[in-house]
Amino acid sequence: xxxxxxxxxxxxxxxxxxxxxxxxxxxxxxxxxxxxxxxxxxxxxxxxxxxxxxxxxxxxxxxxxxxxxxxxxxxxxxxxxxxxxxxxxxxxxxxxxxxxxxxxxxxxxxxxxxxxxxxxxxxxxxxxxxxxxxxxxxxxxxxxxxxxxxxxxxxxxxxxxxxxxxxxxxxxxxxxxxxxxxxxxxxxxxxxxxxxxxxxxxxxxxxxxxxxxxxxxxxxxxxxxxxxxxxxxxxxxxxxxxxxxxxxxxxxxxxxxxxxxxxxxxxxxxxxxxxxxxxxxxxxxxxx
Amino acid sequence: xxxxxxxxxxxxxxxxxxxxxxxxxxxxxxxxxxxxxxxxxxxxxxxxxxxxxxxxxxxxxxxxxxxxxxxxxxxxxxxxxxxxxxxxxxxxxxxxxxxxxxxxxxxxxxxxxxxxxxxxxxxxxxxxxxxxxxxxxxxxxxxxxxxxxxxxxxxxxxxxxxxxxxxxxxxxxxxxxxxxxxxxxxxxxxxxxxxxxxxxxxxxxxxxxxxxxxxxxxxxxxxxxxxxxxxxxxxxxxxxxxxxxxxxxxxxxxxxxxxxxxxxxxxxxxxxxxxxxxxxxxxxxxxx
Numbered sequence: 001x002x003x004x005x006x007x008x009x010x011x012x013x014x015x016x017x018x019x020x021x022x023x024x025x026x027x028x029x030x031x032x033x034x035x036x037x038x039x040x041x042x043x044x045x046x047x048x049x050x051x052x053x054x055x056x057x058x059x060x061x062x063x064x065x066x067x068x069x070x071x072x073x074x075x076x077x078x079x080x081x082x083x084x085x086x087x088x089x090x091x092x093x094x095x096x097x098x099x100x101x102x103x104x105x106x107x108x109x110x111x112x113x114x115x116x117x118x119x120x121x122x123x124x125x126x127x128x129x130x131x132x133x134x135x136x137x138x139x140x141x142x143x144x145x146x147x148x149x150x151x152x153x154x155x156x157x158x159x160x161x162x163x164x165x166x167x168x169x170x171x172x173x174x175x176x177x178x179x180x181x182x183x184x185x186x187x188x189x190x191x192x193x194x195x196x197x198x199x200x201x202x203x204x205x206x207x208x209x210x211x212x213x214x215x216x217x218x219x220x221x222x223x224x225x226x227x228x229x230x231x232x233x234x235x236x237x238x239x240x241x242x243x244x245x246x247x248x249x250x251x252x253x254x255x256x257x258x259x260x261x262x263x264x265x266x267x268x269x270x271x272x273x274x275x276x277x278x279x280x281x282x283x284x285x286x287x288x
Numbered sequence: 289x290x291x292x293x294x295x296x297x298x299x300x301x302x303x304x305x306x307x308x309x310x311x312x313x314x315x316x317x318x319x320x321x322x323x324x325x326x327x328x329x330x331x332x333x334x335x336x337x338x339x340x341x342x343x344x345x346x347x348x349x350x351x352x353x354x355x356x357x358x359x360x361x362x363x364x365x366x367x368x369x370x371x372x373x374x375x376x377x378x379x380x381x382x383x384x385x386x387x388x389x390x391x392x393x394x395x396x397x398x399x400x401x402x403x404x405x406x407x408x409x410x411x412x413x414x415x416x417x418x419x420x421x422x423x424x425x426x427x428x429x430x431x432x433x434x435x436x437x438x439x440x441x442x443x444x445x446x447x448x449x450x451x452x453x454x455x456x457x458x459x460x461x462x463x464x465x466x467x468x469x470x471x472x473x474x475x476x477x478x479x480x481x482x483x484x485x486x487x488x489x490x491x492x493x494x495x496x497x498x499x500x501x502x503x504x505x506x507x508x509x510x511x512x513x514x515x516x517x518x519x520x521x522x523x524x525x526x527x528x529x530x531x532x533x534x535x536x537x538x539x540x541x542x543x544x545x546x547x548x549x550x551x552x553x554x555x556x557x558x559x560x561x562x563x564x565x566x567x568x569x570x571x572x573x574x575x576x
Binding site: 009011061250251252255257 | 296299350506508540544545
């Protein structure tokens, strides 16, 4: 891993690394915020998945999570949103190809060769973080829009892997909205039954773990009714008796101003799950 | 004034307006954060001046001031850094022309026609803000690098106009460093005596007001020794017995990660001067 950014931030370090991904078959950038606590103990990790068109930079520069990560002693990892580089397939449109990996494993040409963002986020990246940084194996996951979909799906597919999950304005029912249908048909093919393995609402029906979901959604979000559909996720949670906190925030849109306004509460939600009394007791210093 | 952005943020609104500036002779964008308190009372105003290459957008998206502006009930105005548009002079280099107004009034062609950022920031903009928004005439000023220079100079030139001033990594002695010398020679001409009216260190010698200065400076800032020179400002404050709090922050660089890390303390510094007990008592609601 090659460190390409290293900036002091809230007593810790906001860094960016460049590394080879075997899963994706390309070089990737990944942002890592190391809170001040890493100088004396290993810390748990929150994975943040970003939206269409984003890179590892957007959340680092705009979400304002570092203050709270430093307070709680949580590492925050902000990966890119698709494979990148020469030879990686792309297509016309901001909502397919580069910047639009959708956190799934593609099965169709030309996407299948590199577009395996699910396995990168769920497996390769945590293994790398836990091997190369002072990180424990306590993990949580969150994200925005396409990344909110990614966080929900990745957590629901792997019971026990994440201690907590949350999302901002997630694409909550991708098989039932235009963004998801376009991507799933391209990346997964015409067999719509195969799409259900990547749809949070469908996965809830078979969830073996009752991991509570925290979702914030702005009611002035221009994509709410057409692309996001938290109402369908709410119905799926009701049908399966799955714990959900869904908060409709009046006046908020789809931007990082919305995320920044509520990131403190999501960080506290994850910290409550990640930083347990037993973890604190094992640290070198008292952090309670 | 035409509103071109309107986004809910920390219970208030982050907005951008486009307006005609008679001082600059062009159309300008300006960011305005309206805290939630403006729905019930007029609020004081902090002017934030940004660095070379920035627009009204940088501080809005990266500094994270909105949380604290909402807590304290302070409007934050983030202007652009130079005149813009067809007919506005420019030159090669990021450090002259567009994005590099330097918050002074140019006297030399081709700059003199539009580059009058001092008068725009100090006079036209506050008059407009106080006429069109629920703003009191209580004003403070801060900024970063070129904008830190601008904040110090604008406050020192107008005793009594600002209740408080602070800066992040300001160009503290522009007549003595390459950035300032290049700009002053271009915008003001070869008479170096005329430059002193726009240099914080020189202005301190004749300051009739002892407005305390708060300055944060990263000690890993790549421009510290060559362009910023807070040591010269410190010497000028010592020589004139001017109150200065200069904090060298270990490990921090010149980026917005540095600003975000300490913006809470600057907002509290300004709020202490802007939101006085007598102001609180005149509000419709208790804000103590």
